[in-house]
Amino acid sequence: MTYRNPVPTVDMIIELMDQPQRPIILIERKNSPYGWALPGGFVDYGETVETAARREAREEVNLEIELIEQFHVYSDPSRDPRKHTLSIVFIASAKGKPTPADDAKNLRIFDLWELPENLCFDHDKIIKDYLNYRYYKFRPQLLH
Amino acid sequence: MTYRNPVPTVDMIIELMDQPQRPIILIERKNSPYGWALPGGFVDYGETVETAARREAREEVNLEIELIEQFHVYSDPSRDPRKHTLSIVFIASAKGKPTPADDAKNLRIFDLWELPENLCFDHDKIIKDYLNYRYYKFRPQLLH
Numbered sequence: 253m254t255y256r257n258p259v260p261t262v263d264m265i266i267e268l269m270d271q272p273q274r275p276i277i278l279i280e281r282k283n284s285p286y287g288w289a290l291p292g293g294f295v296d297y298g299e300t301v302e303t304a305a306r307r308e309a310r311e312e313v314n315l316e317i318e319l320i321e322q323f324h325v326y327s328d329p330s331r332d333p334r335k336h337t338l339s340i341v342f343i344a345s346a347k348g349k350p351t352p353a354d355d356a357k358n359l360r361i362f363d364l365w366e367l368p369e370n371l372c373f374d375h376d377k378i379i380k381d382y383l384n385y386r387y388y389k390f391r392p393q394l395l396h
Numbered sequence: 397m398t399y400r401n402p403v404p405t406v407d408m409i410i411e412l413m414d415q416p417q418r419p420i421i422l423i424e425r426k427n428s429p430y431g432w433a434l435p436g437g438f439v440d441y442g443e444t445v446e447t448a449a450r451r452e453a454r455e456e457v458n459l460e461i462e463l464i465e466q467f468h469v470y471s472d473p474s475r476d477p478r479k480h481t482l483s484i485v486f487i488a489s490a491k492g493k494p495t496p497a498d499d500a501k502n503l504r505i506f507d508l509w510e511l512p513e514n515l516c517f518d519h520d521k522i523i524k525d526y527l528n529y530r531y532y533k534f535r536p537q538l539l540h
Contacts (some may be wrong), residue, residue: 256441257403260482290464297400298482301471302539311533319538325484327445336441338404340469340484394463 258327258336262305263292263375266317268361270347275363276316277313279356281372285333289372290379292339293355301340313350313359320344324392325380331374341378402471402480404451405528406504407436407519409526410461410480412505414491419507421457423500425516434523435481437499449486457494458505464488468536475518494507 257323267274278288291312295304302319320343327338352359362368364386367379381392411418422432435456439448446463453461464487471482496503506512508530511523525536 258439258441259401260404295402295471295482297402298473300473300539301469301482321535322538325445326470327439329442329444338439338445340501391465394466395444 258288258329258338260295260301261303261337261339262295262308263290263339263341263378264305264309264317264344265290265323265341265378266309266313266315266350267320267343267345268347268350269345271361274345275361276367277350277359278362278368278371279350279352280358280360282355282357283344285372287370287372288360288368290341290355291359293341294337299300305340305342305344309344309346311354312352312356314353315346315348315350317344317346323385324372324378326378327394328374329393339373343374343382402482404439404445405436405481405483406439406445406452407434407483407485407521407522408449408453408461408482409434409467409485409487409530410457410459410494411455411464411487411489412491412494413489415505417507418489419505420511421455421494421503422506422512423496423514424502424504426499426501430517431516432504432512433519434485435500438481439484445484446486449484449488453488453490455498456496456500458497459490459492459494461488461490468522468530470518470522472518472539483517483522487526532539 293308
């Protein structure tokens with residue numbers, strides 16, 4: 253008998269430390285679901301979530317990131333239209349010029365006051381929570 | 397093609413609010429690996445990590461818990477001898493008398509200064525991190 257479980261992923265909010273106001277990176281996805289999203293991806297068997305976060309940043313935006321903290325775990329079953337995933341979201345920092353690769357067909361650096369809406373997955377909610385944390389130090393609420 | 401991923405679990409540090417010094421609950425496992433551990437279990441497909449934590453507390457120690465916060469995610473591939481799991485660890489509170497059930501063949505309420513060592517999985521590390529957080533507000537370090 254096999255049990256089905258949600259599939260773990262990581263997403264990274266990458267603050268660019270060598271630019272004014274520490275803007276963050278969004279990628280435009282090459283694969284479905286299409287649209288803008290935080291960089292991230294699946295956690296491989298045998299790797300830690302921290303290793304997955306650093307690897308995905310390297311693969312998708314060509315940056316070596318420094319992980320600042322585990323921000324929050326998002327696990328609403330409807331957050332990903334493909335299947336039930338949960339995401340461990342990290343806040344990270346990096347310097348230099350990101351370039352898109354792998355699952356990212358494009359990327360853009362966004363100041364916090366110009367972040368787009370209608371992102372893929374639940375990334376609108378993650379961004380909203382991040383802004384509340386960065387501006388006011390409020391932590392995301394737990395689900396009921 | 398199927399990808400293998402770590403399997404998500406939850407563990408709960410349950411502080412008993414109606415007892416002096418807010419002691420916590422450990423269970424003695426009925427199944428392998430045997431020994432003392434934090435209450436917890438696998439996250440089911442279709443349920444949030446918060447729902448899984450409340451459900452497992454109900455099933456294993458017969459308490460309705462209030463989730464205080466997501467404490468930390470532990471994902472070292474060697475943390476579970478059976479297969480690669482990751483655990484989202486919650487700090488929670490409860491009142492009343494816990495009783496063991498399901499995967500718990502026994503339980504005990506421990507004051508913080510008498511917590512046993514050689515717990516199952518990486519729960520020694522989790523307890524150590526928890527004490528550093530509860531006493532000093534230090535957060536667990538990220539893995540390299």
